[in-house]
Amino acid sequence: MARPELVRGVAEDLATLARGGKRVVVVVSAMGDTTDRLVALAGQFAERPRGRELDQMMATGEQVSAAALALAVAEHGVDAVSLSGDQAGITVAGPPGAGVIVRIDPSRITELLRGGQVVVIAGFQGRDERGEVRTLGRGGSDTTAVALAAALASHACEICTDVDGVRTADPRVEPSARPIPAIPYQTMAELSYYGARVLHPRSVRLAERKGVPVRVLHSARPGPATHLDDGDPMEQGHEVYGIAHETGIRLVRLTGSMLPPGETLRALAGLVSHGLRLDTLTSPVAGDLCFTVRGTAPLTDLLPGVARHLGAQWTVQDDLGSVSVIGTALLDEPTCLAELLHVMGALDVGVPAIITSPSRLTAVVPADRVDDAVRALHRTFGLDTPGARL
Known part of the structure; x- marks a missing residue:
């Protein structure tokens, strides 16, 4: 149209x-x-x-x-x-x-x-x-x-x-x-x-x-x-269907909070209620909390109040993207995650977060290396060869 x-x-x-x-x-x-x-x-x-x-x-x-x-x-x-x-x-x-x-x-x-x-x-x-x-x-x-x-x-x-x-x-x-x-x-x-x-x-x-x-x-x-x-x-074994990617990933760090973990998590729940799409979350340890955010929610409108409540410092790294290997039963075959790690190592990129599930393996990478990672993963998992899906 x-x-x-x-x-x-x-x-x-x-x-x-x-x-x-x-x-x-x-x-x-x-x-x-x-x-x-x-x-x-x-x-x-x-x-x-x-x-x-x-x-x-x-x-x-x-x-x-x-x-x-x-x-x-x-x-x-x-x-x-x-x-x-x-x-x-x-x-x-x-x-x-x-x-x-x-x-x-x-x-x-x-x-x-x-x-x-x-x-x-x-x-x-x-x-x-x-x-x-x-x-x-x-x-x-x-x-x-x-x-x-x-x-x-x-x-x-x-x-x-x-x-x-x-x-x-x-x-x-x-x-x-x-x-x-x-x-x-x-x-x-x-x-x-x-x-x-x-x-x-x-x-x-x-x-x-x-x-x-x-x-x-x-x-x-x-x-x-x-x-x-x-x-x-019938029961389906592991299979890789494709490589997805996106940009606009932001990594948020809240550091130095003296409040107990439960209070920190309740404050984070307030952020989620405002529409933040969290994809990775580390449980608060020693006052530090780290999570990734997808989408365009205005962090600068939300984070300062939460940081003040927690008595924490906050930083946002906004030059990130993600690449995801999508398939079925991916965790049943250890080589799938190993291949992802090998590719990231060969590209020599910083990976501040990795998320795994049976249906996806996701690496957060610098935005300017997303395309390189997509091409390398596509080749590594044999998706460029007809009929050769892992």
């Missing part, structure tokens, strides 16, 4: 499906960088825009996309109609910018489909019980699509992106990254949560819970696709 010619190409494909007897429901995101431009526009009128008004503004991006696509489909002689999230029967709850879909009344969509129309729905939005527009946060259109597929009992949900399916790494960093033919829902959620941008983890978890088959494919050309499934129903 980035450019008019791409929208016209999508419209032609949808018209072909409709003429072939398919009932078509489409969820769209905003065109190109529309959302960023709307946020910037709001910033011209308020230093900290109110959430309600920001939602009112941001929801228009997807509505413009939906109307544009419906117009383009109609030019092919196929009747089409655009709907906002509210018009599509999507009810959400939660604060501005972080709505959660609680139910969908698909009756209007079903009626339009029976009339032979292609239904184009603005993703990323709905209305709450008071009639207020609410957006769903990053990846909201993915979640909208899966939720609608579940509500309509669709036999499939196709997520069309600008890549050929989910790949073993970001192809912009590692050109040899290959499409993954099939991946379990839970593994896909891990890939998404720790840096892969193809699907939002909320949409993956919803698809698993509702049993929605999902296929990820390129929106403009035929090629490989990735199917999300439940995985092998």
Whole structure:
């Protein structure tokens, strides 16, 4: 949906499906960088825009996309109609910018489909019980699509992106990254949560819970696709599916507190309640506490008060990123962690934190070495060789 010619190409494909007897429901995101431009526009009128008004503004991006696509489909002689999230029967709850879909009344969509129309729905939005527009946060259109597929009992949900399916790494960093033919829902959620941008983890978890088959494919050309499934129903051994990465990791140190550990942890709980996404946490020992933070929460608004309460000094190291090996049963095979450690040692990078679980092995590294680490791990775990997944 980035450019008019791409929208016209999508419209032609949808018209072909409709003429072939398919009932078509489409969820769209905003065109190109529309959302960023709307946020910037709001910033011209308020230093900290109110959430309600920001939602009112941001929801228009997807509505413009939906109307544009419906117009383009109609030019092919196929009747089409655009709907906002509210018009599509999507009810959400939660604060501005972080709505959660609680139910969908698909009756209007079903009626339009029976009339032979292609239904184009603005993703990323709905209305709450008071009639207020609410957006769903990053990846909201993915979640909208899966939720609608579940509500309509669709036999499939196709997520069309600008890549050929989910790949073993970001192809912009590692050109040899290959499409993954099939991946379990839970593994896909891990890939998404720790840096892969193809699907939002909320949409993956919803698809698993509702049993929605999902296929990820390129929106403009035929090629490989990735199917999300439940995985092998029998016991599954260790397997590496891909390397995820992200930047914007911050390492926070609180040192010198004289308060007991329990009070320190209660103060930290207060930080979490303000939206901090903690990924690594050392238990307070001798008054020292260390944790990593993901996301853009304003630490300078929160940390000084906590530090004063604890009688501690605080520092933030903000030039970090992370690389994650994502797979299944990774701790069952000791060589997986050993390989990660070998790679970090060979790169000679400082690693202030390592996090392990059966589904991921994550190393926090300097932001300027993230790409090097992704390429080295991708090669070490054999992901650049077709059919050679560890």
